[in-house]
Amino acid sequence: MSITADIIRGHTETIILASLMEHDSYGYQINKDILRKTDNRYELKEATLYTAFRRLEQAGYITTYWGDEKVGARRRYYSITPEGRKACQQGLREWNEAKAMIDRLLQQD
Amino acid sequence: MSITADIIRGHTETIILASLMEHDSYGYQINKDILRKTDNRYELKEATLYTAFRRLEQAGYITTYWGDEKVGARRRYYSITPEGRKACQQGLREWNEAKAMIDRLLQQD
DNA sequence: ACTATATACTTTGACAGGTGAGGTATCTTG
DNA sequence: CAAGATACCTCACCTGTCAAAGTATATAGT
Numbered sequence: 001m002s003i004t005a006d007i008i009r010g011h012t013e014t015i016i017l018a019s020l021m022e023h024d025s026y027g028y029q030i031n032k033d034i035l036r037k038t039d040n041r042y043e044l045k046e047a048t049l050y051t052a053f054r055r056l057e058q059a060g061y062i063t064t065y066w067g068d069e070k071v072g073a074r075r076r077y078y079s080i081t082p083e084g085r086k087a088c089q090q091g092l093r094e095w096n097e098a099k100a101m102i103d104r105l106l107q108q109d
Numbered sequence: 110m111s112i113t114a115d116i117i118r119g120h121t122e123t124i125i126l127a128s129l130m131e132h133d134s135y136g137y138q139i140n141k142d143i144l145r146k147t148d149n150r151y152e153l154k155e156a157t158l159y160t161a162f163r164r165l166e167q168a169g170y171i172t173t174y175w176g177d178e179k180v181g182a183r184r185r186y187y188s189i190t191p192e193g194r195k196a197c198q199q200g201l202r203e204w205n206e207a208k209a210m211i212d213r214l215l216q217q218d
Numbered sequence: 219a220c221t222a223t224a225t226a227c228t229t230t231g232a233c234a235g236g237t238g239a240g241g242t243a244t245c246t247t248g
Numbered sequence: 249c250a251a252g253a254t255a256c257c258t259c260a261c262c263t264g265t266c267a268a269a270g271t272a273t274a275t276a277g278t
Contacts, residue, residue, distance in 0.1 A: 006119030006235085007207040009264065015214045028226050038210050045266050050228065052264085073226040073273050092215055098116040099208060101147050105124045106201055115264085118235065137255050157236050159257065164235090182244050182255040 012044065012052050014091030017061060020080040021088055026067065027053065027076065053078065061087050121153065121161050123200030126170060129189040130197055135176065136162065136185065162187065170196050 008015075019030045027049055035043040044052075056062045061084030067075035080088070117124075128139045136158055144152040153161075165171045170193030176184040189197070 006265090007203060008211070009118050009235090010115035011211055011215075012264080015211070018215045026226080034214060037213055041206075042210055046227080047229085047267080048265055051266095055264090069226095069273095071274070073224095075226065094116060095211065095215060097150075099212075101151055102117065102120055102124070102204065103208075104146055105143060106120075106127045106204060115236085118264090121235080135255080154237055155256085156238075156258080160235075160237095178244095178255095180245070182253095184255065 008042070011091075011095065012048065013056060013061075014088060014095065015044075016049075016052055016056065017080060017084055017088035017091065020062060020078055021085065024077050024079045026078065029075075030078075056084070059087070060084075117151070120200075120204065121157060122165055122170075123197060123204065124153075125158075125161055125165065126189060126193055126197035126200065129171060129187055130194065133186050133188045135187065138184075139187075165193070168196070169193075 015034065016030060019025060019033055025033070027046075031043050031046075031049055053062070053064075056078075057064060060081060062078045062080055064076055064078050067077050069075055124143065125139060128134060128142055134142070136155075140152050140155075140158055162171070162173075165187075166173060169190060171187045171189055173185055173187050176186050178184055
């Protein structure tokens with residue numbers, strides 16, 4: 001596992017939820033959005049992405065439906081639920097707390 | 110695993126190295142330092158701490174020696190090596206990069 | 219026509235770090 | 249003398265990540 005992935009670990013679900021907060025989307029698109037937002041520095045591995053979707057669905061944080069593409073590959077769209085929105089906000093709060101904590105632990109004083 | 114632990118995952122080694130950057134120390138003390146620095150909000154589990162020591166030693170980032178306590182339980186002290194200092198600085202750089210990336214991915218825009 | 223590339227989703231098995239639970243031993247305090 | 253703090257260690261298990269493989273459609277280049 002790359003170091004970056006290990007650092008990201010634990011934020012994957014919140015990152016996906018944050019992306020779905022903007023609008024419904026599908027796996028491939030979400031990953032491309034992540035790639036764009038990070039200036040091509042990071043994207044989730046497919047297996048990681050899709051297993052995260054399963055967990056989020058199981059938790060009731062997202063729902064899913066098939067797109068009605070006439071051309072190209074089929075797309076499975078995901079929609080965030082009210083519980084998912086709460087979980088996203090909670091994840092964001094936890095991130096801010098963890099960030100402050102780690103910053104304090106790593107700063108030389 | 111607690112949510113916090115999952116977020117911290119991947120920083121454990123850098124946190125320990127950062128602590129040893131200040132001065133040689135031993136497991137129990139390092140953990141108490143972490144607890145103090147985070148206002149009692151976080152400490153490593155013992156198993157996590159000691160397995161991390163083994164990894165860091167194996168990687169050549171720390172060396173170890175027994176303290177010469179006349180009273181009380183024996184203490185195994187750890188000392189950071191030049192390679193460990195480099196790894197700590199590298200870990201700090203990676204943390205700052207990852208932090209900026211996650212911040213961008215989680216911010217609503 | 220064929221090849222490569224991009225889009226798009228899925229499953230399987232393995233790996234690595236974190237952790238609960240258990241153990242050992244010493245010292246201090248009530 | 250029991251309880252709690254100090255101090256260390258190991259094992260088995262869990263969970264998220266990921267490499268690898270597979271399926272299918274569309275497009276661009278040769």
